[in-house]
Amino acid sequence: RTLQECREAVGGQGVKTENVVGHLKGEFDVQTTFEGDNNVLMQLVSKALFAEYVSCKKRNKPFKGLGLQHMNSSRPVLPTQLTSCTLRCSQFQTNVFCLRERDLLERFTSEVAEIQGRGESKEFSFLLNHQLSEDLSKAFTEKAILQTVLDAEAKQPAGSIKDVLGRVRSMYALICLEEDPSMLRYGYLSRDNVGAVRREVSKLCGELRPHALALVTSFGIPDAFLGPIAFNWIEANAWSSV
Ligand SMILES: Cc1cc2nc3c(=O)[nH]c(=O)nc-3n(C[C@H](O)[C@H](O)[C@H](O)COP(=O)(O)OP(=O)(O)OC[C@H]3O[C@@H](n4cnc5c(N)ncnc54)[C@H](O)[C@@H]3O)c2cc1C
Incomplete structure (x- = not known):
């Protein structure tokens, strides 16, 4: 994309x-x-989360694998009205990603259990819930990415790089929220708050624009891998260069 x-x-x-x-x-x-096809790999992610959830619940043990430790605490409560400051706050972003993962995992395990209770196999119960499984694996993956960015950000000393990284992280988190229909489908965010998320993405685009070239350059892609469009493409397309 x-x-x-x-x-x-x-x-x-x-x-x-x-x-x-x-x-x-x-x-x-x-x-x-x-x-491995991505759809199939994502189903494996949900299957692993399902196994971890069922195993911990059965043994009445706290969650400790696959980053599910947040499920040992109570459900995060999101503010009813989201301001620009809240939307950019790493704690809010973590809370909403955790809430989504937790809720989808609980829904998925309960739906699978219900179908299994009707005498169907686990595999068939998974298949019938493939949409929830897809939503869950996406929630897990996006939360893992957010956590990786937050860890990298935490290692940076205060300064302009940390500020830009924070904006990039907010842009990532808010685009994930804006583009995920489960935010509205399961009511994690209200319609008004989804609107606030969208407006914030637009603001962040404007703030990050002056840094766009520096951010791309930071990947350190060697010139030899790039086409003329990455350089002076007007000169490259001039008659004198043909
Ligand atoms: C360049 C290349 C190199 C390769 N090298 C090797 C190699 O060295 N050794 C080797 O063993 N194999 C190799 N492969 C094969 C590769 O592992 C398979 O192509 C890959 O695992 C996908 O499987 P498939 O082609 O059978 O597609 P399928 O799994 O049949 O997928 C076809 C479509 O069905 C969908 N689909 C399948 N199952 C489900 C499901 N349960 N739920 C929802 N949707 C589903 C997929 O999303 C996809 O859209 C290679 C493939 C490529 C392209």
Whole structure:
């Protein structure tokens, strides 16, 4: 999707072979299949979470694996009205991601148990709940990514890099919330709050724009891997360069 947006952002230049976007897109499709199709891998994530949940509940033990420790505490309560400051707060972002994961895991295990209770196999019960399983694995993955960014951010000394990282993290967290229909489907956020999330994303885009080039450069991609569009593409397309 990022590649598609890059492709579109540079118009016709994005379809020129020398700008390598098409090549990267072809590569990316293979990456999401060859070590196991992503849908299938995501089902394995839900299966692992299910096993951990059932095992802890059966033994009446606290959760300690797969980052589910947050489920040992009470459900986070989200503020009813989300301000810009709350939306950018790492504690709020962690709470909403934990709430979503916890609720989806509880729903998934309870639905599977109910179907199994009617005499169906575990596999069939999983299949019937494939949509919940998909939502759950996405919630788990996005929470893991958020946590990784928060850990990296915590290691940075106070200063401009930490500030930019914080904005990038907020942008990531809020886009995840904005684009996940389960926020409204299961009522984790109200309609008004989903609207506030959307407005904040727009504000963050404006704030991050001056840093966009520096952020891309920070990946340290060697020039040899880049196409002319990454440099002076006007000169590259001038008659004198043909
Ligand atoms: C470049 C490349 C190199 C490879 N190298 C190797 C190799 O070295 N060794 C090796 O053993 N294999 C290799 N493979 C095979 C690879 O492991 C399989 O292609 C991959 O696991 C996907 O399986 P599949 O092709 O059978 O697709 P399928 O699993 O049949 O997927 C087809 C579609 O069905 C969907 N689907 C499948 N199951 C479910 C489900 N339970 N629920 C919902 N949707 C589902 C998938 O999402 C997908 O959209 C390679 C593949 C590629 C592309």
